[in-house]
Amino acid sequence: MTSADQELVHIVDDDEAVRDSLAILLRTHGYRVVTHASSRLFAQTAADLELGCIVTDVQMPDMDGLEMLQALLDAGVTWPAVVITGRGTPHIADAAARLGAIFVEKPFSLDQIVAALSRARCG
Numbered sequence: 001m002t003s004a005d006q007e008l009v010h011i012v013d014d015d016e017a018v019r020d021s022l023a024i025l026l027r028t029h030g031y032r033v034v035t036h037a038s039s040r041l042f043a044q045t046a047a048d049l050e051l052g053c054i055v056t057d058v059q060m061p062d063m064d065g066l067e068m069l070q071a072l073l074d075a076g077v078t079w080p081a082v083v084i085t086g087r088g089t090p091h092i093a094d095a096a097a098r099l100g101a102i103f104v105e106k107p108f109s110l111d112q113i114v115a116a117l118s119r120a121r122c123g
Contacts (some may be wrong), residue, residue, distance in 0.1 A: 007122055008052030010079075012036045012068065014060045022055065025110050031117075037089055039068040046077045053122030054101075055113070058085035066092070069099045080120035084108065 009031045013019045019035040026033050034052070036042040036083075040062040056065035063071070065083055072079070081101040085092060088105035096103040102116045 003046070006030075006032060007117075008032045008034065008050055009117065009122065010036060010042070010046075010049065010052050010054050012039050012042045012056040012060075012065065013055060013084075014038070014062070015057070019059065022113070026055075026092050029114055030109065031100055039063040039065060042077070043068045043071040046072055047075060052079060053117060053120060054079050054081040055117070056081065056083055058063045058083060059087065066095050066099065068079075069096075073099065080117075080122045082113070082120050082122075084113075 011019050011022050011027055011033060014037055016037070017050040019037070023033040023035050023059040039056065039060045043063065056068060058065045070082055082104055083096040084100045084104045084106055102120045104112060104116045
């Protein structure tokens with residue numbers, strides 16, 4: 001058992017393969033995981049969901065991950081967050097930091113994402 005046991009992570013990513021792969025990786029490390037395909041729907045319903053950490057992609061069609069985190073903050077939802085992207089720039093990293101999120105660039109290892117969750121105070 002790890003320190004992450006029973007910590008809930010909400011994965012928000014429009015790419016089913018990424019969601020499923022990340023969910024498997026995090027479950028093997030002791031996290032409970034719920035996946036969400038729509039950032040807009042997640043932002044609209046997060047206040048009614050079980051408190052957890054968020055791992056979100058930046059690039060999504062309905063609302064990008066940074067816009068989603070801003071919408072959550074505007075609604076008073078201040079959960080720890082990790083922002084992932086395959087197209088990292090200093091601008092995206094700075095924007096994630098301003099929103100209180102940890103930034104991780106793809107491709108990443110299980111150790112990198114677990115370390116980011118730990119830095120975000122998840123688990």
